Amino acid sequence: MPIIIKSRHEIEMMRRCGYIGHHILRKMAKAVRPGITTAELNQIARIELQKAGAIGLSKNYPTYKPNEGYPAETCISVNEEIVHGIPGPRRLKEGDVVTLDIAPAVDGYCADTAITVPVGTISPENEKLLRITKEALDLALSLIKPGKLWSEIARLIQHKVESNGFNVVREFVGHGVGKRMHEDPKVPNFMTAEQLRSDFKLRPGMTLAVEPMVVSGDREVEQLEDNWTIVTADRSFAAHFEHTVAVTENGCDVLTDGRAPWGI
Ligand code: MF3
Ligand code: CO
Ligand code: CO
Secondary structure (H helix, E strand, C coil), X not given: CCCXXXXXXXXXXXXXXXXXXXXXXXXXXXXXXXXXXXXXXXXXXXXXXXXCCCEECCCXXXXXXXXXXXXXXXXEEECCEEECCCCCCCECCCCCEEEEEECEEECCEECCEEEEEECCCXXXXXXXXXXXXXXXXXXXXXXXXXXXXXXXXXXXXXXXXXXXXXXXXXXXXXXXXXXXXXXXXXXXCCCCHHHHHCCCECCCXXXXXXXXXXXXXXXXXXXXXXXXXXXXXXXXXXXXXXXXEXXXXXXXXXXXXXXXXXXX
């Protein structure tokens, strides 16, 4: 599929989704404390999405089994869970790290954003894991410029992560986003010969979800029995930060950083 270039108007429509996503993540993050369940965190998102007239695109996201889509408005992944954790009765406890991932849609456009937050006081190693993952995302965004190949940026994300003693997940990558949550191209956080074959050049009007997933141990992953939750095979901790951005004439415009769209 070709990469779909968005107009200024479409980018502003996406910023509306990004604004909603940013504020819901902030509200969920403020509620994170020992004792709260991940279902209660999802409930906050469900209510806020409804208030905003938006939907959470993970809800009913199809799987290979018919009539068994993803069951919640957000993905909430704890500790060794990397992505696609299902909100439920699990209670967070002091020292956990929790990833909150939401993809709101409103008026036919989407955005996709995620953060990993600490529950109370976490170990210095986990603090570093969260910090380096966020810095890897910020680094990638600071390097986005039209004319550049994504592979140049992907290599630097990987280098940032690995030189700090962590690893980049290979099975999941960022993606184009627009009228659909997942569009082409694939936006990896590492570079291999295989990835290089689907490399692409950044152009103004491209809208991308950039989302490094970083693990403190080995990078092998497993899927749990629920057919959704992805965990590290060695059960080491993971972190994940995601922003939706538009490539501009001279850099990048972050659509999920909480800046108000036109008309708000
Ligand atoms: N928000 C996820 C992403 O970053 C996708 C969630 S859809 C789900 O791409 F169904 F897998 F939950
Ligand atoms: Co996401
Ligand atoms: Co995404």
